[in-house]
Amino acid sequence: MNSSLKIGSIMGIPIKLHITFLLILPVFALVFATNPQPYGFADIGSTTKSYGLSLLTTILLFACILLHELGHSYIAKSYGVEIKDITLLLFGGVSSMEEIPRDPSQEFKMAFAGPLVSLVIGFGLVGLNIAAVIVMPAYEATSLYLMVSILASINIILALFNLIPAFPMDGGRLLRAWYAKRMSYVKATHYAASFGKMFAFIMGVIGLFYNAWLILIAFFVYIGASEEDKATTVTISLEKYIIADVMTKDVLSVPPEMTVEDLSHFMFENKHLGYPVMKGNSLKGIVTFTDIRNILPHERYASLVSDVMTKDVISVPSSSNAAEAFKTMTVNNIGRILVVDDDTVKGILSRTDLMRLLMLSNE
Structure with missing residues (x-):
């Protein structure tokens, strides 16, 4: 909706x-x-x-x-x-x-x-x-x-x-810009976000004694500061990596004429929740667990992958950095994305792959 x-x-x-x-x-x-x-x-x-x-x-x-x-x-x-x-x-x-x-x-x-x-x-x-x-x-x-x-x-x-110098207000971005002239962008974001969270805590305490609305605003400010700090750290960390280096290259695909029942077994056996739909060398769409989970069990035998797949495929080129893939996933609210060069599927990248990459890079 x-x-x-x-x-x-x-x-x-x-x-x-x-x-x-x-x-x-x-x-x-x-x-x-x-x-x-x-x-x-x-x-x-x-x-x-x-x-x-x-x-x-x-x-x-x-x-x-x-x-x-x-x-x-x-x-x-x-x-x-x-x-x-x-x-x-x-x-x-x-x-x-x-x-x-x-x-x-x-x-x-x-x-x-x-x-x-x-x-x-x-x-x-x-x-x-x-x-x-x-x-x-x-x-x-x-x-x-x-x-x-x-x-x-x-x-x-x-x-x-x-x-007010606290994210997500404009003053938080002004404070980050001031810090960013003196240190790295990630550190500037962290300092500005920390100031915002401290401000939110003080506002929340004041709200306990004077006005409950201040508590709501404090919560809004604290969450905004935390999200800005996390998002900036993730984005800049992922910019160091090229999609071609982190994607899964051996991509399993399914044909459009496969039944949804067979697809559910296929997902269970291969432990992946999304697959490109291929007819020969031609990409027809992508199908995920989300596409089939609302189909009743007795209807899965008569439903084909072509009936439930997403035809408008969102993809990224292998030469882009991992931050671009993460941004595309976030904007479109998807958990995995196909890597396509010149109409040829080169791989697939999931949000889990990116989170694992972040964990390994921070070790």
Whole structure:
């Protein structure tokens, strides 16, 4: 099931709404509608008016978050980084990038671009309100003044929060970029992640006594820092190896006319959970245990491999490094990948192979 809905494109980047965004939209509107000034519209005219202003403010707020992400994406694209999409989620927005620039100066500029956009929007709205009040003093008592004030405040808070030097906030990437000018990228990531985890621990302790929301944010920060540290270490470690050197070269394959029942026995005998489907020398697809596990036992005799296999084969060339294979597996949520050169299957590489390689390289 696709959990995101594409609503358009900006700068060639698909913009998506995640299902969690659609759930949080009315919640934000409710918060604005039930709080009085200066935090909401509960005491502004009729109920219909207050809810209408609240919904409009919520939509504009997430539009500002989208602009924040576009700030990151614009700088990233200028450095040749591919942006798969921008998705608006429960806690804001996220830009799905091919990779983060390793150059400290590039990463610094890319990370700072988002908060800078939010600051420009926030202080720009403050300036707009001040100018409007000077020209029309009665404007300060209007609901429009209140809405602009709320949006200005939230954008400034959003920028400052993102500048906290802890992953996964932008400040964590700024801190890593600062460290990376003075040490290796892996060590810089480890130091920045450690700072983020320490910050999360302190925030969590404070949350125990003052606000439970801080505990949730602390958990989010701690997990984000840990994942960034682990992912960077894995990626850079795997970049040292070429796929041709770590893949399994003697690839077992199955024909498309094999029954699923025979395939299940074949998997059990050979202790592998995925195989290329070959007809002669022609690659037809790939079949894995995931493809057959939901087929009922009595249906497996009548079902063929060709009925359940995946025809759109994801592959990598043997000349790529192992980090590229790991990234491809992660992005596509698959456990193994075929190694193909000039339409010829040269081998197969599994996530287990890569994890084993990491363990051996660290010994």
